[in-house]
Amino acid sequence: MAAKTKAKSNATKGSGSQPRQARFWLMYPPKQITSPVIWELGHKFPVVTNVRQASVTDEIGIVCLELDGKRDDVKAAITWLEKQGIKVEPVEINVIES
């Protein structure tokens, strides 16, 4: 029980309107490699974008991106990226293992 209440109080601390910094790997399909996705993202959502690493070939674009903003804005930004056909993985990639 003690653990449960503790988890709950921590959870409220970090909900929707709280600031959050998160890091993701973005994987671009070939058709998106040439579009200015990150520029657009920065204009559509109140989040600070910071590219930390990138590798782009004809086949795939991989960008490591830091997003700074309110938790809900970061979540909305991710949803928009996914709609553009971009795969968004946390920096740890497969947190869920078998």
Add this chain to the structure above:
Amino acid sequence: MEKATGFMKALKCRECGREYPLTANHVCEFDFGPLEVVYDYDRIKIALTREVIQSRPKSMWRYRELLPIAHEPTVGREVGFTPLIKADRLARRFGIRELWIKNDTVNYPTLSFKDRVVSVALSRARELGFTTVACASTGNLANSVAANAAAAGLKAYVFIPSDLEQGKIVNSLVYGATVVAIKGHYDEVNRLCAEIAGKYQWAFVNVNMRPYYAEGSKSMGFEILEQSGWKIPKHTVVPMASGSLLTKIHKSYQEAAKLGLVSEAKYHIHGAQPTGCSPISVAQKAGLDFFKPVKPNTIAKSLAIGTPADGFYALKVMKETNGHADDVSDDLIRQGIKDLAECEGIFCETAGGVTVAVAKKLIASGRIPTNDSAVLCITGNGLKTLDAVVGHVGETREIRPSLREFEGLLEAENRSVNA
């Protein structure tokens, strides 16, 4: 203070080489490259000889200087030293001179190689002062964390996707772990788990403890070397999900050679994946050094990772050792499970079926020459994936309680054997 890190020196970024202290940390601040444990091999060379190893109890910890803990292990002391079996009947069936099975279907306590990585992660977590451990998993990892944490008196949180089969959930719940089922798409669940791991000061075994955790897989390689009479096998076939196990088997062979435990020799590390989730094998066959993420669709759930974290490094190992990757269909996976069961009496899970079936393919294509010898890493028990084979392994013969009917059945069987 100096002794407090045992034979470990630091955590080091695999991309840029920057070093970090030996804390619960897994990613480089500068380029987000994965961190890896570096050791003091000069000191290990003095402390760890074949004689020392052979004088110790038969568990994975007989190689403890090469595992990332500072003191004696406190979790999973009995894990490892599973049998390496000479598989003559399977070798005959596949038409190769010699086959060996490294049999982690009987690993202690939860019947998969994950007990190796988990016991290292939890032993190290204890050293770092954690009392709560966690993981996000769809199967073997969850079971192993729940069981080993229970035995060690650690509190365990296990995160799972909400659509997981009952059987797999029971295997974690029974140990008293708090199992949290998360609804949503795989990617969302994955990101939430990453967020939780970042937020709570827990030992998340495959996230902030990953550098230590992953090293546990090396023990499988050390055991193979010792059980092969201190020789590096010419061919080793390894199943790949994230690709971590494959890279660590390679690392174990390299370390053993560097320390003089085995002599340097040419060897090949081959990787096995299910066709329904084969990003690494597809890239290897196309000669690429990167992979494209895929959406998994395979009965080999324990290998269903569409964006493998160590895929890039696994490709590098296969290139360096002139190894090959291949992948097999669900039907061939089931056939692989049957081949191993019928020839050697070992019932493996789907990941083992993948390894056996890929080995067969590599032998048939000449990638593993028929006059060579190969070791197959069989990593999990078949009782865990019964659903995958039910209805595919034959049927019972039903009779009434009559001797005549039984003898009729025997006769029919003899006729079909002789036909």
